[in-house]
Amino acid sequence: MVGLPARGKSYVTKKMARYLNWLQHDARIFNVGEKRRVAAAGSSVATTNLPIHRMGFPELHQVRDFSTASLDYVSSQALPLESPSPAAKVLLNGELPPEIDDEDLPPPALDVPGPSDIDPGFEPSFLKNSQSAIPPAAGLPVQSDNENIHDHGNHSASFFDPDNTEAAELREQLAMETLDELIDFLLYQNGSVGIFDATNSTLERRKNIMTKIRQRAGPELGVLFLESQCIDENLLESNMRLKLSGPDYRNKDPVTALTDFKKRVALYEKRYVPLGEYEEKNNMSYVQVAKSSRPYAKAMLQMIDVGRKVVSHQIRGFLSAQTVYYLLNFNLSPRQIWITRHGESNDNIAGKIGGDSDLSHTGRAYARALTRFIQHERKAWEIRQQDKAASTHFPPQPGDTTPPNPEYTSQSDGGDANAAKNFCVWTSMLNRSIQTAQFFDEEDFEIKQMRMLDELNAGSMEGLTYNEIKTKHPAEYEHRRKDKLHYRYPGAGGESYLDIINRLRAVIVEVERMTDHVLLVGHRSVARVLLAYFKGLKREEVADLDIPLGTLYMLEPKPYGVDFKAYRYNAPTDWFEYLPDFQLKTAG
DSSP states (O other): OBOOTTSSHHHHHHHHHHHHHHTTOOEEEEEHHHHHHHHHTTOOOOOTTOOGGGTTOSOOOOOOOOSSOTHHHHHHHTOSSSOOOOOOOSOBTTBOOOOOOOOOBOOOOOOOOOGGGSOTTOOOHHHHHHHHTSOTTTSSOSSOSOTTSOBTTBOOGGGGOTTOHHHHHHHHHHHHHHHHHHHHHHHHSOOSEEEEESOOOSHHHHHHHHHHHHHHHOTTSOOEEEEEEOOOHHHHHHHHHHHTTSTTTTTSOHHHHHHHHHHHHHHHHHHOOOSSHHHHHOOOTTOOOTTOSSTTOOEEEEEETTTTEEEEESOOSHHHHHHHHHHTTOOOOOOOEEEEEOOOBHHHHHTBOSOOOOBOHHHHHHHHHHHHHHHHHHHHHHHHHHHHHHTOOSSOOTTOOOOOOOOOOOSSSOOOTTSOOOEEEEEOSSHHHHHHTTTSOTTTSEEEEOGGGSOOOOGGGTTOBHHHHHHHOHHHHHHHHHOTTTOOOSSTTOOOHHHHHHHHHHHHHHHHHOOSEEEEEEOHHHHHHHHHHHHTOOHHHHTTBOOOTTEEEEEEEETTEEEEEEEEEETTTTEEEEOTTOOOOBOO
């Protein structure tokens, strides 16, 4: 990542990591700010990410080569995919959100030498640095002539002054140690994408990054510099306000904290050099991207105002292209995303999988109640947004805990940011899903049917119960039980969960792109995969999520992540009950 503070770098990194992990690429964020705060708190630099290979090298594993594209790896594994997951503490509408952190995307990893090729006397630079430069019990110099180095574990603006040489050296050291951890992840832990989350706002820092990467990983490792800029003043002010609830300013007076943070940004601006002309005109010898028509050119991507404008240069390779495609299609517009399974069907009563049966009497009751409840929640959301807009203050007032939503809005289109939003209802092409949405008024809701939301196709097992499969096809039953994520049903059209992920990519990108509310009426496998994306779940959890009939999930994108709520249909009251403290869990 490249960019000044409060430019949305952490927001972008977290969304990118979540998307790439969902696509089954192993992606991890390495945040320099977190390491700095650990050091400031008096702890030694964390080494939990350090692979065993650098602790003694008992065995080095060969790492697959992604430099051409991940598709080669996928085909070798017989997978259907192209081979492949938030953070302020201000009160938002009376709720306490999580925490803010601060990505640069070097994609693929390359093959590394085996144990016989390793110098027995080799000592990784990370271990040398961590042992010599930072005292084990301190993380910061115990005695310092510069009193502004730290303040009770939090760094004030003076710590980021480029003229503060002691602090500058410490920040550079922490950055390089974090980069070492990232490279270890790619070389020794089968990582696909390491995201280096820091400002990296000077040419000197970016040159140091490329030098270290080439020294340790050679010329094969793909590197994508991703810069986030904010030109819109309202968007930038909102971002800064969110920073006040982050770990550096939590529980401090907002006016004083905002003043200090703006000083920090001003200090960074002294030496800030954005991506652009220098990268394009100067073929720096330490930058070498494989398969580029200009072998010494650096791949780069600039995002302005969270996607309002995107500039790309020398984008090469599958993962880089996937990154750009995703970043072109998301926004910060406040909205709600609802996910539910269809109402109970006749096949559900019989215990059969697949098929295209109609809703049962209970399923039709669920469909009617769902329509009424969504209408109610739509109106309630609009009222909350109006109240929030009325309580937003510029500049912040002492004790003010509610920041505005950092959304880019055009001032020239004449639109009203508080106008009622459209509400889309998307169903699959199967009867039980279509019938669940049959009571929505097409004058008030935009209703669409799409095959991408269809249930997982069970191939030759369609219409059977699980007990019948276990009895008639015990080998297939056991194969599926051991690995539901990769298992593909036999027969024409049979699918796996990886197939579902693959066909839902377009749905995810469209949901991220749109600014309207949306209700997705799908099926169990579809709901599992969608929720796994929005909640950033681990891949081993996807195929076993407990998604019962009659449950409705609400996700509301926020600057710090996603608000998540669940509701359960209560047949006696014919209404939905809110489930406080609800957590997704695996079935059984």
